[in-house]
Structures are given as C-alpha cells and as structure tokens.
Amino acid sequence: MEDLLNKSYKTDVDKKYTVLYVDDEEVNLRVFNRNFGKFYHVLTAIDAFEAQQVLSQNTVDLIMTDQCMPRMNGSDLLLKIVPMYPDIIRMIMTGFSDEEDISEVKKKVGLHRFLKKPWDPETLRKEIDVAFEKKEERLAEKAVAKKPRPAVKSQDTGIDLLESTMSLVETSESKQLKNDINSLVKESKTKKSEFMDGGINYLLSLKDSMLPNQHELKLYTEDAFIVYDKNRVNQNGYWFGECNDQLVIASFFSKTHTREALALNSFVSAMLTEIIYKENCTKSDLILKKLSTRIYVRFLGQKTETTCPLEIAVNVYDKKQDKLTHSAAYHDVFFLNDRNEFKTLAGNQEVMVPGKDIEYDVNTVSGENIKALYIVPVNILEETNEQREDAGALKMLLSEVHKLPFGMQSKMFSDYGYRSVIGLKI
Incomplete structure (x- = not known):
C-alpha cells in the first residue's frame, strides 16, 4: 500500500510535436499555451514577423495563425514561410470571413484546416491530433516507397559479394584485385565530393562575375x-x-x-x-x-x-x-x-x-x-x-x-x- 501511495504519476503526455501559435492578442497566446502546453511543445508569436524569427530558430511541426493581424495577416505569413518550410502543417484561425484570402492560400501553398473563432480546446486538440496522424501516415508511406529491395545491402554490394567469393579462393592475385577495386571505389567517392564542391565554386564564380x-x-x-x-x-x-x-x-x-x-x-x-x-x-x-x-x-x-x-x-x-x-x-x-x-x-x-x-x-x-x-x-x-x-x-x-x-x-x-x-x- 505504501508503494502504491508513493508512486509518482505522469501528469503530462510525451511531447512529440512542436506547435507555433501566432496571434496579435497576448491573452489568446496565454490561453493557448495553458490549454495545449501539456500536450505539445508550444511556441507563441505576437505577430507574423516574430513568427518568422521563431521559425528560423526552432523546428516547428505545425503553425496555427490568426488571420486578422496588423502589418501582415495570416494568409500572407503562410505564403511567405511555406516555400522555406514546405513540410510544416498549416492552419488559419479567424473570427471573420476572409474567404478570398483563405482560398488564395489554399491554391498557392495548401492549407490543412481553416478554423473559426472562438475555438473549443477539446475540439481544437482533436483537429491538431488528426493533422499529426495524417502526417505520420504520409511519412510511413514514403518510407515504404523508399525501402530498398532486400537483396541490396549497400552501395558497395558488388564489393561485398566479391569479397565473400574471394574468401573461398584467396590468392595473392585476388588480394591485389580486391585492393585495387577498393581503391577505385574510394577514389570515385572522393571525385564525387570534389565534383560537388567544384559545382558550387563554379556557380559562385558565375554569380560573382555578373x-x-x-x-x-x-x-x-x-x-x-x-x-x-x-x-x-x-x-x-x-x-x-x-x-x-x-x-x-x-x-x-x-x-x-x-x-x-x-x-x-x-x-x-x-x-x-x-x-x-x-x-x-x-x-x-x-x-x-x-x-x-x-x-x-x-x-x-x-x-x-x-x-x-x-x-x-x-x-x-x-x-x-x-x-x-x-x-x-x-x-x-x-x-x-x-x-x-x-x-x-x-x-x-x-x-x-x-x-x-x-x-x-x-x-x-x-x-x-x-x-x-x-x-x-x-x-x-x-x-x-x-x-x-x-x-x-x-x-x-x-x-x-x-x-x-x-x-x-x-x-x-x-x-x-x-x-x-x-x-x-x-
């Protein structure tokens, strides 16, 4: 019984995702943090410009932004950041009708959800969790599509096969051949790296020359x-x-x-x-x-x-x-x-x-x-x-x-x- 009474209980779930909430009213930022800070890593920004700074310094999985903000509204913010952060989940929240702006965002960069104020914490959390579940499903599908065939073990499978075969008939000639092939593989990788660096240097020279x-x-x-x-x-x-x-x-x-x-x-x-x-x-x-x-x-x-x-x-x-x-x-x-x-x-x-x-x-x-x-x-x-x-x-x-x-x-x-x-x- 004493062990049971002394047992510590976990009050927060594991925070797997980071959510950025953008709103020009500080009270809304505090309310959002209080409601969702125990489920996700919550970051907040008072306007679109601070949001861009937060994004540049943190890895953010989902951005939820108010639509009506001074200087730059939510639609313009998403149009600006999505080219830099194409995988971020994006949601817009508004208390007004901004169908034209919202449809522009949907057409140009895509929009996961368009939500109306005032929001209910329980309903909003379900929307966020559904968005994360769909993202995980897409990532899983991509992983399966990119999964290599079982027979391919590495980029150097041919070398591995040659080594396993030569181990059965090891001779001085076979050892030398294996060393020569390994040297060629190593050299080709080095050349590839030099080529990549050379490509950037060429582009730099071209840009600077103009x-x-x-x-x-x-x-x-x-x-x-x-x-x-x-x-x-x-x-x-x-x-x-x-x-x-x-x-x-x-x-x-x-x-x-x-x-x-x-x-x-x-x-x-x-x-x-x-x-x-x-x-x-x-x-x-x-x-x-x-x-x-x-x-x-x-x-x-x-x-x-x-x-x-x-x-x-x-x-x-x-x-x-x-x-x-x-x-x-x-x-x-x-x-x-x-x-x-x-x-x-x-x-x-x-x-x-x-x-x-x-x-x-x-x-x-x-x-x-x-x-x-x-x-x-x-x-x-x-x-x-x-x-x-x-x-x-x-x-x-x-x-x-x-x-x-x-x-x-x-x-x-x-x-x-x-x-x-x-x-x-x-």
Whole structure:
C-alpha cells in the first residue's frame, strides 16, 4: 500500500510535436499555451514577423495563425514561410470571413484546416491530433516507397559479394584485385565530393562575375560605394544600369538552397539586363512583374511544386525629372533627407513567389529630398543585428556613418559585418 501511495504519476503526455501559435492578442497566446502546453511543445508569436524569427530558430511541426493581424495577416505569413518550410502543417484561425484570402492560400501553398473563432480546446486538440496522424501516415508511406529491395545491402554490394567469393579462393592475385577495386571505389567517392564542391565554386564564380563593380556605379551617380562579401557563400546579389537617363539599381536575396540560390542570382542578373536594356522597361513595379514571370517560366519551367522565393528591391532614379521610384518584395531601402533624418521606403511585405500575380507598391520621392540612399537587404539586417529585422540598429549606425566620406562609410559597414550594402548620392 505504501508503494502504491508513493508512486509518482505522469501528469503530462510525451511531447512529440512542436506547435507555433501566432496571434496579435497576448491573452489568446496565454490561453493557448495553458490549454495545449501539456500536450505539445508550444511556441507563441505576437505577430507574423516574430513568427518568422521563431521559425528560423526552432523546428516547428505545425503553425496555427490568426488571420486578422496588423502589418501582415495570416494568409500572407503562410505564403511567405511555406516555400522555406514546405513540410510544416498549416492552419488559419479567424473570427471573420476572409474567404478570398483563405482560398488564395489554399491554391498557392495548401492549407490543412481553416478554423473559426472562438475555438473549443477539446475540439481544437482533436483537429491538431488528426493533422499529426495524417502526417505520420504520409511519412510511413514514403518510407515504404523508399525501402530498398532486400537483396541490396549497400552501395558497395558488388564489393561485398566479391569479397565473400574471394574468401573461398584467396590468392595473392585476388588480394591485389580486391585492393585495387577498393581503391577505385574510394577514389570515385572522393571525385564525387570534389565534383560537388567544384559545382558550387563554379556557380559562385558565375554569380560573382555578373556583379558590376563600384567604379561602374560611380559613372552613373555623384558618389557611391558597394560592400559585398565574396569571401564566403553570399546569396545576396545586386544589379545596376542606365537606360534613357533612368538609373536602375536592384538588390536581391535568393532565400532557397545554396546551389539553387547561386544559379537563380545569375539568372536574375541576366533577366534584369534583358528587361531593362532590350525592352527599355524602367518602371520599378513592372520590372518586378516581368522578372517574376521569367523566373517562373524560364528558370523553374512552370514547376508548380518548386518555388524560389526572392527578396528584391528595384529603385529607378529619373535624372531628368529628379525623382526616385521604389518597388520591392520584402526589401526596404533607407535615405537621408534634406533635414538629416533617415526615412524608410517600404515595399510589399511579402517575398516574391515566382508566377504569383502581385501588384507591387510604387513609392516616389523627389531627388531634392534625398542626400544619400542606402540599400540594405532584410536578411543582412537580421544576421547583423541578432536576428532582428527592424532597422533601429541600422539607423543608429547611419546617423553616425553619413557624416563620413563614402570611402570611410564603406569600411565601417564592412567592419560591422554587413555583407551586402549599396550607398549612393544622386
């Protein structure tokens, strides 16, 4: 009886899965954590931007997001993250009717459940468990489909068979033959590794060779600098050129696998050259639309199962009219105005998903109001400022840096670890 009384009972189930809940109301986050924290590893985020940071630092099995949130709603959040996390289970919860947005998510990236507020904890847990069960079933089916035939033991089955046969008739000649074959197998594996590394090096060389240099940029503008780290794999890129007194400057970041990103960056540079010089297109929003279509049709071959998300800003300075226009997909730029205040030109707050029809915002600023323009991608802000995408730290740096000559500004950005920055005076 004493043993029975002293026996400890397990109050929580084994937490096998991690769930991220996104809602702009803190009380809802607390309620969700209290109801489901004993069944799953629960992570919470107060908005879509914090959710992206949580995803970058944790392995998440399921994301449940509120639809109606400021700055970026649940639909846009899913459209942004699914290309990076294609296996994540996704659910949207709303108290309103957002059928158009929801159907867009279903069409573009798929949606496991669309739930209405207020939610009942017991019913919601059943929905989550069903989603996990279906995922486990899909994984099991894939595992069975990929299971090798029993006769195949390894990649070197032929060597194993040869060794077992030779053990019966071992001679000095057979020993030498076995050693020779093993050497060839080892060499082929080494060559394969060298080939893979060489492939990345080739793509790096191709991408870097298409980057215009700082001297060329200074031909188009009063003064300029370019900071770009070529000492390690850099998935950022940039492009500039002038057509009919229109200076076009693009900055972009391919947010996909390294090899694919390097190839995509080279393709983007080539397509910008084609769009601007061949087609004389110098409208910032139209450039983005044309580029998105070309990536989808010519780079991806209209493969709907493949996406290459791109963060990109296109800036066009009209020298005759002395004005700057800016359009972007999750890529802001910053400028110092005539009152020495730093302002932000904000583009669309979602990445470019090639093939997706998006109307890009167009921001216009008079050249008289711009003393200096700084183009810094969001991913550079995040990696330089402890995964925070806000521009507070950058603006503090700029408030001091802008007082220096451009040559010294370039060095300071490099010293602070910024891997891709363009600064110019127009």
